[in-house]
Amino acid sequence: MNNKLFAPWIHQRCVNPGSSVGSEAAEGGSLFRRERGKNRRRSCVIRLLAVFASCLAAFLGALMPASAANPAVTPAPAPERIVVKPVDTGAALVNPDMGWTLMFYSNIPQNYGSKLEPSDTVDEWPGLSVVYLRIPWAFVEPEEGQFNWPILDTPAQRWIAKGKRVAFRLTCSENWTKFATPEWVKNAGAKGVFYDWGKGPAPDGRLWDPDFADPVFLAKLENFLRAVAGRYDGRPQVAFFDIGSYGMWGEGHTGGSSRIPQERANEIVRQHIDLHLKYFQRTRLAIIDDAAGPQAKGAHQPLTDYALSKGITLRDDSICVQPPPNSWYHADMAGLFWPTRPVIVEHEHYGPSKKRGAWGDGSLLIKAVEDYHASYLTIHWWPHEMLAETRKTVDEINLRLGYRLQLREISWPARVVIGQPFEVVTQWANAGVAPCYPGGFMALTLKDAKGGIVAVLADDGFNLRDLKPGPKGQAPVVSHRRRFTAGRIAPATAPGVCEVFVSVGERDGTPVLALPLKDDDGQRRYRLGTITLLP
Structure with missing residues (x-):
């Protein structure tokens, strides 16, 4: 306690306790008055001690917690x-923008949905979310302006009825049918080249590629895309649409067919990208990585960079085509796409991949999903047979595929x-x-x-x-x-x-x-x- 604060009060009330006391002492100080003065001084000391005790209690109370100062008050318990x-x-999850895609048409209509009964939608494949229809333009528009929509709508609706979605690629070049682009396009004056698969252009070749930049071809292709987009663009049941109008199988390469130099391909494919963008304004588009060159090295390539700038996603169709170390080429390219849009990967036909020793024990496919940060993975074989042999791999992939x-x-x-x-x-x-x-x-x-x-x-x-x-x-x-x-x-x-x-x-x-x-x-x-x- 600070004595300086109390010293004046002590002096006034004890040393000089008041004018009345002083006057009585001056009258001669009888015994009664002396005793009376002693009593007053005693009372003053008592009051001082009481003040000191009160201050000391306040000081100690400030140092003690509330519960200790007042043990009868306990803090309220926190709500349970x-x-x-x-x-x-x-469990495998079926969600938007991810999952396994079933190859119902793998270019050839018989592969790989032809063994499935109409009621068989391969429900036992965990995580199957999309049915994928890749088929030549000629089968969808066999005559100009006359469309064979049931070839697409029939299988699509089987899966849509189960809450699944559909995806498309409509191609203009195949190595198993002479005219993937409808023959009536050629007859209308579109230029092109005959070739033999794997050997390149030949005057008497048994297969035909259009000149993918020919004005007549592009005009007919635009009419076709307009009709297809009018039917499917923006429909919630459509997961994505591949830009598959250039190159063999729609994959963007011509090395085994008309053999167009890559520099020229860069110009042509850009035109095809723009045509698709013109009509597919609400559905996700995908560019195939091989359009940049099947073995092009480096993440940045002119065509894929252009596609990236237009909001298009990336697809790689070449997983496990070759044995290690060439199991895939463009995971670094996928690194530009996956942070903002779902990347699609497709493994090689399962049977041939096994025969070539490219498949291994399935761990390569798991690694491809990791390296590409893949959201979609295509089932490229007879689905029941493949699932029976690869179920462990499928289950492991489902814990990582997509989100x-x-x-x-x-x-x-x-x-x-x-x-x-x-x-x-x-x-x-x-x-x-x-x-x-x-x-x-x-x-x-x-x-x-x-x-x-x-x-x-x-x-x-x-x-x-x-x-x-x-x-x-x-x-x-x-x-x-x-x-x-x-x-x-x-x-x-x-x-x-x-x-x-x-x-x-x-x-x-x-x-x-x-x-x-x-x-x-x-x-x-x-x-x-x-x-x-x-x-």
């Missing part, structure tokens, strides 16, 4: 929270008051090789005992598209907090216990994406636990 740490089920959104942890209060905010804390990771291109927002749905929706609490402030993929087992984990309120103003919300479901989808809480979680309600909402609503 439910903590759930879901486990990845390991895989994992809810690592979620917590919420066990009890909340209706109309009052509460906090939900989540931890998310993307265990796939590619971003979640369509994006998605988490929503919590509360349901009553009858399965009725009590509240939909959508978090539109956190887009799971922003989750970064990482190496296997090393996906970055992102924590997120969000406050929700159930039953504020309306709709009428009754107290009671509700089940808590999580989903990822549109901003309004509509579920879209499959998650690797158990207890799906059939609409891609997954049960996590319960919450009690209090009045």
